[in-house]
Amino acid sequence: MTGLSSTYAIVAKDIKSELRLRYAVNALVMFIVTSVATILFALRFDRPSPALYAGMFWVVVFFTGMSGLSRIFVSEEERGTTLTLRLVSAPSPVYFGKLLFNCCLTLFLSASVTILYLLAFPGFVIQSYDIFLSTVVLGSLGFASAVTILAAIIARAQTRGTLFPVLSFPILIPLLMTVMDATDRALQGDELAEAFGDLRVLIGYIMVMVAGSYLLFDYVWSD
Amino acid sequence: MRIVKAAAVTLITFVLVAGIATPMTNAPGSWAEFPVIRGLEQNARNIFFHVPVAWTTVVAFLVSTYYGMRYLRSKNVDDDIKSVSSAGIGFIFCILATVTGALWARFNWGSYWNWDPRQTSIFVLLLIYGAYFALRSAIESEELKARLSAVYSIVAGLTVPFFIFVLPRMLTGLHPGAKADVEGNGPVLEFKMAPNMLIVFFISLLAFNLLYVWMLDLRVRVGRLEYEQSLH
Amino acid sequence: MIEFLRSNQMYIVLVIVLIVWGGIVFYLVLLENKIKRLEKSMKRN
Numbered sequence: 097m098t099g100l101s102s103t104y105a106i107v108a109k110d111i112k113s114e115l116r117l118r119y120a121v122n123a124l125v126m127f128i129v130t131s132v133a134t135i136l137f138a139l140r141f142d143r144p145s146p147a148l149y150a151g152m153f154w155v156v157v158f159f160t161g162m163s164g165l166s167r168i169f170v171s172e173e174e175r176g177t178t179l180t181l182r183l184v185s186a187p188s189p190v191y192f193g194k195l196l197f198n199c200c201l202t203l204f205l206s207a208s209v210t211i212l213y214l215l216a217f218p219g220f221v222i223q224s225y226d227i228f229l230s231t232v233v234l235g236s237l238g239f240a241s242a243v244t245i246l247a248a249i250i251a252r253a254q255t256r257g258t259l260f261p262v263l264s265f266p267i268l269i270p271l272l273m274t275v276m277d278a279t280d281r282a283l284q285g286d287e288l289a290e291a292f293g294d295l296r297v298l299i300g301y302i303m304v305m306v307a308g309s310y311l312l313f314d315y316v317w318s319d
Numbered sequence: 320m321r322i323v324k325a326a327a328v329t330l331i332t333f334v335l336v337a338g339i340a341t342p343m344t345n346a347p348g349s350w351a352e353f354p355v356i357r358g359l360e361q362n363a364r365n366i367f368f369h370v371p372v373a374w375t376t377v378v379a380f381l382v383s384t385y386y387g388m389r390y391l392r393s394k395n396v397d398d399d400i401k402s403v404s405s406a407g408i409g410f411i412f413c414i415l416a417t418v419t420g421a422l423w424a425r426f427n428w429g430s431y432w433n434w435d436p437r438q439t440s441i442f443v444l445l446l447i448y449g450a451y452f453a454l455r456s457a458i459e460s461e462e463l464k465a466r467l468s469a470v471y472s473i474v475a476g477l478t479v480p481f482f483i484f485v486l487p488r489m490l491t492g493l494h495p496g497a498k499a500d501v502e503g504n505g506p507v508l509e510f511k512m513a514p515n516m517l518i519v520f521f522i523s524l525l526a527f528n529l530l531y532v533w534m535l536d537l538r539v540r541v542g543r544l545e546y547e548q549s550l551h
Numbered sequence: 552m553i554e555f556l557r558s559n560q561m562y563i564v565l566v567i568v569l570i571v572w573g574g575i576v577f578y579l580v581l582l583e584n585k586i587k588r589l590e591k592s593m594k595r596n
Contacts, residue, residue, distance in 0.1 A: 242474075263454060315391050544586070544593060
């Protein structure tokens with residue numbers, strides 16, 4: 097199989113099995129709903145500041161991602177299909193396929209959080225749509241790009257559950273700080289030009305993570 | 320190697336004496352007196368110890384990542400031994416740097432933790448070290464352990480440039496030289512330290528690095544012995 | 552000597568620090584010798 101068709105095949109396979117079983121998607125949505133509900137109970141009628149809303153938004157995204165995103169590789173291990181995948185295609189299509197699938201998952205995740213937040217918190221008012229949209233999209237892509245290689249690493253380790261957040265948090269800190277700052281600006285109604293610094297950092301983060309992961313993936317994947 | 324060890328011991332002893340015992344006056348007359356820096360006074364002596372330790376932990380991390388990369392290419396166990404050993408020492412130095420930094424912060428800036436960019440980044444380095452060892456302990460096979468931890472330290476190394484450039488923009492800094500994004504030399508020169516203080520400082524920097532080299536050598540030799548034993 | 556130390560408190564710090572440092576150096580030298588011994592016995596085998 098050529099590289100591009102392999103990649104497409106892997107993404108298609110994952111999306112199809114996801115649509116059939118809805119395992120990961122259900123888990124993500126349930127986690128988001130429970131997190132938002134918990135925050136609602138804690139806040140009641142209080143209205144936090146925009147900075148706090150921004151922080152809460154990405155905290156929920158982060159922890160939901162931690163609970164759900166490692167599945168892209170762990171599910172292969174659980175189903176015993178890792179060996180097949182290794183035989184059938186070269187490492188790069190596997191990486192890009194999983195990365196694209198992960199991007200779909202994270203975009204879905206952050207879209208769900210956005211919708212729930214808009215419904216649940218009357219104080220969560222997006223004043224600059226352009227900043228918010230670009231931040232959420234770039235932030236989700238950055239999240240996916242960093243998390244894919246880490247998920248591949250922990251899929252080969254023993255205690256997978258708790259290891260994933262421990263490994264991911266330091267790597268994601270630059271992303272989280274930038275994205276929280278940008279979301280704060282979006283909620284406060286800054287101009288798009290003012291957020292350019294943050295957005296540039298996000299784009300740089302995505303490029304660095306994807307390039308590094310692509311070069312390193314083979315060492316993690318193949319024996 | 321013997322020179323390194325002897326030099327490390329003598330130089331650190333010298334720095335300890337010079338750093339702690341030299342009197343501070345407002346108008347230093349001779350080379351045996353330090354000027355008083357406003358806002359710091361006696362606390363300035365911390366520079367001789369806190370900054371070199373923080374510097375050494377970063378060096379240890381870079382060395383660990385370097386040997387990790389070499390391991391990926393060579394698959395030679397010795398490279399992995401060097402990588403882990405450096406990470407272990409770096410971890411200890413990182414704890415020391417964070418703790419000494421927090422203590423100094425308490426007496427100079429009012430509280431132990433201030434979300435200053437440098438404080439936050441040394442804490443993140445601590446998290447990276449912790450994650451590195453957590454990953455290693457979660458893998459049984461030696462070869463897999465070495466490979467995956469090398470990959471992780473490289474991925475973590477990729478985020479380091481972001482900390483140097485991103486954090487100072489995000490957080491208002493209390494550390495001297497926070498606007499500048501140069502490691503190490505920035506705060507030192509911003510202080511405009513007197514020449515005799517600068518000399519003691521650079522000797523301290525060298526001395527702690529030499530101490531690190533000695534500790535690394537010891538750990539690597541122990542690692543090699545353990546590996547030989549495991550083969551029999 | 553006690554009077555001297557009580558008036559210039561910085562020197563108390565210095566003495567304590569030098570004692571701690573001396574202990575560390577002693578431990579490092581101990582390790583060094585132990586490792587040398589182990590390496591020799593490994594080589595013999």
